[in-house]
Structures are given as structure tokens and as C-alpha cells.
Amino acid sequence: MLLEKHYRNFILGGAGLDQSKRSKFREISEELSVLTVKFEENVLEDTNLFELHLTEKEDLSGLPEGVIEMASMEAKSRKKEGWVFTLHFPSYVPFMKYSDKRALREKMFRAFSSRSFHEDKNDNRTLAFRISTLRLELSNLLGFKNYAELVLGDRMADSIAKVETFLEELHKASYPAALRILKIL
Secondary structure: OHHHHHHHHHHHOOOOOOHHHHHHHHHHHHHHHHHHHHHHHHHHHHHHHOOEEEOOHHHHOOOOHHHHHHHHHHHHHOOOOOEEEOOOHHHHHHHHHHOOOHHHHHHHHHHHHOOOOOOOOOOOHHHHHHHHHHHHHHHHHOOOOOHHHHHHOOOOOOOHHHHHHHHHHHHHHHHHHHHHHHHHO
């Protein structure tokens, strides 16, 4: 198994390619490296830019005292009155879990889920398209139909069909619970 894993890693690293394909492999890998770093930097910058600044005590309904205190300290560090919640996990997760204010949770959720997908300097849409195109090209160069085939080879769900079956089963099992939660919210 160890030998197979090492062999696979060499193959995925381009070791089985002829010189011209190896050169193309290197170009694609370098561009992917640059683009994925830029993608992550954009997400981090958008994460850092967002703040939910609250000044009304009733907007804190449902939040534990420790979460409120952390938001108060964040506001003070930004020289603001009240409370500041951010998209960083120590702030975002407890706010989403405990806040009684649906509209504020929705605002946080929308900000979190759309990071770097706005028409501004941190927009990742073009990067996402280029990254996916390069991953497909790299996969084809290595003899795979698509990127999913490439990455699934050494995973527990080692085929696209297994992943699709798993997702269908997960959907069937979780859908009723999701509907119940939706009714509560």
C-alpha cells in the first residue's frame, strides 16, 4: 500500500510524462500555485473587511455573555461603541449558533458565503474559472477525464459514482431534519 501511494504521488507529480508534457505540467502547476494563493488572499481580505457593528442591546438577544464580551472588545479595538462581530470563526460561529435575530444571522451568512464574489478588487470569479480550467487541463495531461477523478483516486470514496451515491444518501437522510430546522427559524 505504501509503495502504491508513493508511486501514485510520483505519477501525479508528472513523473510519467515525456519532456514536453512535463514542461506543460510545470507551467500549469506554477500558475495554479499563484492563483490559489491569490484566491485565498482575496477571501482573507474580504473576511477582514466585513464587520457587523451593533449598538442596540436587543440585537444581542440569545448570545452568551462570553460572545458579547468578545464583540465588545472587538468594538473597542476598532474604537467603536457597542459590539462588533466579524466573519472570523471565533466571532461568526457563535453568532450564527446563538443569535435570536434572524435578519442579522442572514446578513452574516450572506456576507460569509459571498466573500470575494462581488464586483470589486477581491472578486474571485475569474480566478475560480481559471483555476478550474487549469485543474481540468492538468487532469487531462495526467490521463484523467476530470479533476474529480484525479483527487478521488486515493480517497475513501474513490470514484465519482461513489461520491454521488453518498451525496444522494446524505440528502435523503438530512432533508427531513433540514425542513424541521427551517420551520424553527
